[in-house]
Amino acid sequence: MATGRTHRPATRSRGIPEATVARLPLYLRALTALSERSVPTVSSEELAAAAGVNSAKLRKDFSYLGSYGTRGVGYDVEYLVYQISRELGLTQDWPVVIVGIGNLGAALANYGGFASRGFRVAALIDADPGMAGKPVAGIPVQHTDELEKIIQDDGVSIGVIATPAGAAQQVCDRLVAAGVTSILNFAPTVLNVPEGVDVRKVDLSIELQILAFHEQRKAGEEAGAGADGAVPPVAARKQPHSTDQGPDGDVPAVMPA
Amino acid sequence: MATGRTHRPATRSRGIPEATVARLPLYLRALTALSERSVPTVSSEELAAAAGVNSAKLRKDFSYLGSYGTRGVGYDVEYLVYQISRELGLTQDWPVVIVGIGNLGAALANYGGFASRGFRVAALIDADPGMAGKPVAGIPVQHTDELEKIIQDDGVSIGVIATPAGAAQQVCDRLVAAGVTSILNFAPTVLNVPEGVDVRKVDLSIELQILAFHEQRKAGEEAGAGADGAVPPVAARKQPHSTDQGPDGDVPAVMPA
DNA sequence: CCATCTTTGTGCACGCGTTCACAAAGACAT
DNA sequence: ATGTCTTTGTGAACGCGTGCACAAAGATGG
Ligand SMILES: NC(=O)c1ccc[n+]([C@@H]2O[C@H](COP(=O)([O-])OP(=O)(O)OC[C@H]3O[C@@H](n4cnc5c(N)ncnc54)[C@H](O)[C@@H]3O)[C@@H](O)[C@H]2O)c1
Ligand SMILES: NC(=O)c1ccc[n+]([C@@H]2O[C@H](COP(=O)([O-])OP(=O)(O)OC[C@H]3O[C@@H](n4cnc5c(N)ncnc54)[C@H](O)[C@@H]3O)[C@@H](O)[C@H]2O)c1
Numbered sequence: 001m002a003t004g005r006t007h008r009p010a011t012r013s014r015g016i017p018e019a020t021v022a023r024l025p026l027y028l029r030a031l032t033a034l035s036e037r038s039v040p041t042v043s044s045e046e047l048a049a050a051a052g053v054n055s056a057k058l059r060k061d062f063s064y065l066g067s068y069g070t071r072g073v074g075y076d077v078e079y080l081v082y083q084i085s086r087e088l089g090l091t092q093d094w095p096v097v098i099v100g101i102g103n104l105g106a107a108l109a110n111y112g113g114f115a116s117r118g119f120r121v122a123a124l125i126d127a128d129p130g131m132a133g134k135p136v137a138g139i140p141v142q143h144t145d146e147l148e149k150i151i152q153d154d155g156v157s158i159g160v161i162a163t164p165a166g167a168a169q170q171v172c173d174r175l176v177a178a179g180v181t182s183i184l185n186f187a188p189t190v191l192n193v194p195e196g197v198d199v200r201k202v203d204l205s206i207e208l209q210i211l212a213f214h215e216q217r218k219a220g221e222e223a224g225a226g227a228d229g230a231v232p233p234v235a236a237r238k239q240p241h242s243t244d245q246g247p248d249g250d251v252p253a254v255m256p257a
Numbered sequence: 258m259a260t261g262r263t264h265r266p267a268t269r270s271r272g273i274p275e276a277t278v279a280r281l282p283l284y285l286r287a288l289t290a291l292s293e294r295s296v297p298t299v300s301s302e303e304l305a306a307a308a309g310v311n312s313a314k315l316r317k318d319f320s321y322l323g324s325y326g327t328r329g330v331g332y333d334v335e336y337l338v339y340q341i342s343r344e345l346g347l348t349q350d351w352p353v354v355i356v357g358i359g360n361l362g363a364a365l366a367n368y369g370g371f372a373s374r375g376f377r378v379a380a381l382i383d384a385d386p387g388m389a390g391k392p393v394a395g396i397p398v399q400h401t402d403e404l405e406k407i408i409q410d411d412g413v414s415i416g417v418i419a420t421p422a423g424a425a426q427q428v429c430d431r432l433v434a435a436g437v438t439s440i441l442n443f444a445p446t447v448l449n450v451p452e453g454v455d456v457r458k459v460d461l462s463i464e465l466q467i468l469a470f471h472e473q474r475k476a477g478e479e480a481g482a483g484a485d486g487a488v489p490p491v492a493a494r495k496q497p498h499s500t501d502q503g504p505d506g507d508v509p510a511v512m513p514a
Numbered sequence: 515c516c517a518t519c520t521t522t523g524t525g526c527a528c529g530c531g532t533t534c535a536c537a538a539a540g541a542c543a544t
Numbered sequence: 545a546t547g548t549c550t551t552t553g554t555g556a557a558c559g560c561g562t563g564c565a566c567a568a569a570g571a572t573g574g
Contacts, residue, residue: 044522071523116462190308205282215438218438328550
């Protein structure tokens with residue numbers, strides 16, 4: 001079991017702020033679209049609008065990469081596409097393994113967005129023996145036993161976990177032990193990894209809960225502020241579901257102190 | 258510019274910082290696990306470890322909700338579960354529509370994590386007429402024509418978009434026009450929405466690119482001055498397996514020059 | 515070559531988020 | 545009651561990210 005520390009120390013990645021790194025793929029996507037339309041240059045204002053960000057922020061982001069713009073004109077689209085691609089490491093090929101080929105894993109395997117950049121699905125791995133050999137998205141699923149061999153043979157450094165939550169940590173440990181140093185985790189679990197290993201998580205449930213919070217707030221404000229004038233969001237019934245087991249477990253609003 | 262209608266100031270969610278809201282689901286998950294094991298109380302230190310965050314941060318987060326802890330003891334698990342659930346709006350039922358029942362949409366429909374909290378799949382919607390009536394995860398897929406009716410009848414305020422990128426904005430517009438005010442977007446596009454509508458996006462491609470960036474940095478540091486930079490990237494052409502003649506898919510890849 | 519106009523690149527201020535450190539609050543023992 | 549011990553709740557410092565505003569750079573036209 002992993003016993004090491006978990007937190008990533010805000011990684012100052014060679015002077016490029018983390019927030020900027022997270023936006024580079026966004027710029028790259030907008031630039032790629034422009035490139036396809038053979039647009040030669042683009043101003044920070046236009047590109048920012050396409051990427052959905054502030055133009056000053058975009059210029060500052062680019063300033064971390066260098067001075068690739070021309071004052072009075074803007075940025076050369078093709079050149080910028082190349083520079084960002086290189087900065088992100090997309091000019092090289094990244095073999096990726098997906099572990100857990102269920103509903104989600106199969107969808108990921110079929111996802112074209114993988115291959116569209118430098119990412120290549122090196123292998124699909126599942127613990128279910130009945131699945132071994134079965135092709136998904138044209139790639140035969142391999143058994144978990146092969147995991148270490150595949151990773152070492154193909155030099156895989158990026159792993160995607162799409163197993164049930166209960167298996168995620170165990171899978172993670174095996175991936176790391178075999179040499180994987182970047183993990184994209186779809187299972188709703190906090191992964192424990194040694195230092196030097198990056199973990200990013202995608203958690204659908206959390207996203208929905210955040211939306212629900214704001215949704216509730218919106219409904220509450222409207223209802224409380226004035227008479228429902230506009231289209232009532234119709235949050236409908238306010239039925240406390242489940243959570244029903246406490247003898248007096250859910251004591252409503254009784255503040256201590 | 259100078260229109261008073263810039264992006265929402267955000268962060269003013271009833272005094273609770275946005276960063277805190279984003280962590281509440283994390284705490285809730287950890288607390289739920291403790292609750293299932295019938296653990297009565299938990300200290301900030303223990304809970305923070307389970308949620309993968311700093312204990313001081315956790316205490317400050319909880320302080321925004323109120324003083325729910327007992328000094329010298331910790332937090333009452335059941336009580337805290339209830340308080341966070343209520344704060345997030347999970348004590349009520351949230352009907353959700355999923356639009357675009359392809360690989361990803363079907364996986365989402367099958368995802369148990371939806372129903373585990375207050376979220377209920379109200380409808381599955383797809384533009385493909387051949388799909389209408391076909392059951393996915395026990396729910397019959399309905400045609401896009403029904404979209405407005407479903408949203409209004411069920412009082413749906415949260416929509417999930419899992420269509421190809423080219424259709425996302427159009428679907429988004431229809432959702433918003435019909436009354437949806439929160440959108441979870443899986444398509445790799447910047448959605449344009451009127452004020453008052455919340456959009457959160459989940460972008461797998463971006464996550465991978467961020468991982469690749471750090472991966473490259475790690476490799477570069479070890480190997481010293483890398484020699485790459487002019488390596489011709491593999492122009493992996495996206496191979497859409499789209500079974501229908503729908504609108505174009507994702508952003509096709511273009512090789513940087 | 516000079517003037518003008520456009521747009522970049524960035525200094526600076528500000529606000530949010532994180533973390534430390536500790537006094538206060540309460541549990542528990544005597 | 546009193547003292548000790550544990551843990552919360554938070555004041556304060558700090559760092560990061562954001563956006564404004566503008567000088568400098570370069571294109572363009574005369
Ligand atoms: N389906 C979704 O839309 C969705 C969304 C968000 C998160 N998730 C999460 O993603 C994960 C997968 O979801 P799913 O719907 O695809 O589940 P699933 O049950 O359909 O698939 C899980 C797969 O993992 C395999 N597996 C189990 N243990 C394994 C192990 N130790 N090693 C390798 N493979 C193993 C199983 O054989 C199965 O094929 C879950 O953790 C889920 O919570 C799913
Ligand atoms: N598959 C993945 O793992 C994955 C991961 C991340 C993002 N995405 C994105 O999610 C989206 C869906 O991916 P997918 O793999 O499921 O694609 P898909 O082609 O399998 O499914 C798309 C579905 O949307 C339907 N559709 C098309 N236009 C529509 C419209 N106007 N209204 C309603 N339905 C419409 C199609 O009929 C099809 O069933 C894409 O934008 C993709 O980039 C997918």
